[in-house]
Amino acid sequence: MYPIWEVPNLSAGIILALIAAFHILPSHLSTSAMWFNVYVETKAYRENRPELLEFIRKYSLLLLVFSYVLGSLSGIGIWYSATVANPRGISGLIHNYVWGWATEWVFFIIEVTGIFIYYYTLGKVDRKTHLKIGWIFAIGSWTTMVIIVGILAFMLSPGKWPETGNFFDGFFNQTYWSQLLMRTTLMFGIAAAYAIAVATRIKDADVRSFITKTASRWGIAGLILGCVLFLWYLKTLPDANRMLITALAPQGLKTGIIVSLGLLVLYFIYANVKPLTIRLFPAILAIAVLFGGIWSTERIREMIRKPYIIPQYMYSNQIIGKDVIAKGVSAEAKIINEKGLLKVAPFVPDGLREINEGNQVQAGKMIALIECSSCHVLDEKGLRAMPQMIRRLEFKPHAEAAEEVAEIEGFIDALGGYPYMPPFVGTSAEKRALATYLHSISRIK
Numbered sequence: 541m542y543p544i545w546e547v548p549n550l551s552a553g554i555i556l557a558l559i560a561a562f563h564i565l566p567s568h569l570s571t572s573a574m575w576f577n578v579y580v581e582t583k584a585y586r587e588n589r590p591e592l593l594e595f596i597r598k599y600s601l602l603l604l605v606f607s608y609v610l611g612s613l614s615g616i617g618i619w620y621s622a623t624v625a626n627p628r629g630i631s632g633l634i635h636n637y638v639w640g641w642a643t644e645w646v647f648f649i650i651e652v653t654g655i656f657i658y659y660y661t662l663g664k665v666d667r668k669t670h671l672k673i674g675w676i677f678a679i680g681s682w683t684t685m686v687i688i689v690g691i692l693a694f695m696l697s698p699g700k701w702p703e704t705g706n707f708f709d710g711f712f713n714q715t716y717w718s719q720l721l722m723r724t725t726l727m728f729g730i731a732a733a734y735a736i737a738v739a740t741r742i743k744d745a746d747v748r749s750f751i752t753k754t755a756s757r758w759g760i761a762g763l764i765l766g767c768v769l770f771l772w773y774l775k776t777l778p779d780a781n782r783m784l785i786t787a788l789a790p791q792g793l794k795t796g797i798i799v800s801l802g803l804l805v806l807y808f809i810y811a812n813v814k815p816l817t818i819r820l821f822p823a824i825l826a827i828a829v830l831f832g833g834i835w836s837t838e839r840i841r842e843m844i845r846k847p848y849i850i851p852q853y854m855y856s857n858q859i860i861g862k863d864v865i866a867k868g869v870s871a872e873a874k875i876i877n878e879k880g881l882l883k884v885a886p887f888v889p890d891g892l893r894e895i896n897e898g899n900q901v902q903a904g905k906m907i908a909l910i911e912c913s914s915c916h917v918l919d920e921k922g923l924r925a926m927p928q929m930i931r932r933l934e935f936k937p938h939a940e941a942a943e944e945v946a947e948i949e950g951f952i953d954a955l956g957g958y959p960y961m962p963p964f965v966g967t968s969a970e971k972r973a974l975a976t977y978l979h980s981i982s983r984i985k
């Protein structure tokens with residue numbers, strides 16, 4: 541166990557989610573944009589339209605700066621924030637997928653150097669060589685997605701891994717192909733939105749019109765195919781996760797997906813019909829709408845993984861919930877129930893290891909920080925704010941404080957019965973301390 545990263549009102553998870561959702565724009569732009577580039581470049585050479593190269597220059601500069609400066613920074617931001625938000629989760633992933641990441645980074649180096657070579661050699665090497673560089677980049681970049689989707693999908697549906705502990709059993713799990721194909725098609729929606737934004741900066745009306753029309757067709761095709769694959773992806777989800785879409789995902793996020801999809805399709809159709817009327821501001825707005833859709837989909841994907849950070853292995857609060865015999869990992873409930881959470885967790889202030897009359901509330905807060913704060917902020921307002929959650933429990937009218945604490949204890953006993961919450965682990969004194977603390981913050985009286 542590691543120290544807890546407590547972010548008031550927001551939670552560490554939301555900070556990570558913001559960085560990770562933003563990262564989708566540069567990373568998916570990187571995997572998709574070069575396919576569009578090589579298409580346009582081939583056309584420029586075949587049909588002898590050198591003026592199209594102006595677009596390629598601008599679009600690859602955008603790719604270089606946006607994907608390889610902001611994308612790299614946010615990629616590292618994911619690592620940093622995930623490492624402090626859920627160090628054990630990251631550790632568990634690294635122990636299984638370090639060679640996956642190592643392989644990805646080989647292709648990543650191809651991308652990072654490739655984009656500089658592609659951009660700076662345009663017009664300076666012969667056409668065939670330049671196109672080849674483009675192809676190498678496009679395939680290399682997409683390969684990073686082929687690899688990373690395996691690890692992403694593993695975090696949602698680890699397949700047979702919990703029984704076998706095998707790298708590929710976890711990697712090619714039941715949501716792998718649907719997620720890979722869905723992301724592969726949707727990424728062209730992102731490439732198209734950015735291409736249209738770049739086209740607004742081009743003076744030559746023919747080039748602008750050609751790029752906007754072509755990109756909008758790629759965008760419509762990507763979104764519609766992506767939509768069909770999204771439905772397939774929903775089908776491939778394990779039942780427990782699919783059930784949580786109904787039980788947990790807020791209507792706002794579901795509406796967010798549909799509205800952003802609808803608006804984008806309309807935008808692309810309009811761009812196709814009236815390409816020259818699109819200005820920079822609406823083009824950027826379209827990217828913001830795109831981000832709204834990404835945020836909604838990714839938030840739902842995160843929600844339906846509850847109560848786990850890695851299903852059938854580790855809970856969101858970093859407590860190992862299940863034996864993974866193949867990996868020599870044992871569930872921790874038994875030992876924590878016997879010895880006490882405050883005894884076994886290393887980062888507990890000394891005064892809180894033993895619970896007594898004087899430190900009950902503080903000890904309870906420590907337990908809530910460790911066991912609950914990955915999903916609930918303990919502040920009055922914010923992400924699934926704990927005081928509000930406790931107020932949802934129905935207490936008997938005119939109950940004494942002690943009766944209410946006892947009722948909260950009963951609720952804590954039943955936590956494992958919720959499909960999205962891990963069971964409580966700890967001694968009965970710790971349960972009482974947690975209940976006393978929860979009662980104190982809920983200010984029921």
Ligand code: HEC
Pocket residue numbers: 788846847848856857908911912913914915916924929930932933955960961962964978
């Ligand atoms: C893996 C994530 C997760 C963890 C860990 C977690 N919860 Fe929850 N909890 C949820 C979700 C999700 C909800 C449903 C929120 C909603 O309905 O908006 C919830 C709801 C609740 C509710 C309201 C129950 C109801 O019937 O409406 C209470 C009370 C609660 N949690 C207490 C706790 C306590 C105490 C802990 C720590 C011992 C804890 N939770 C740990 C995810 C979690």
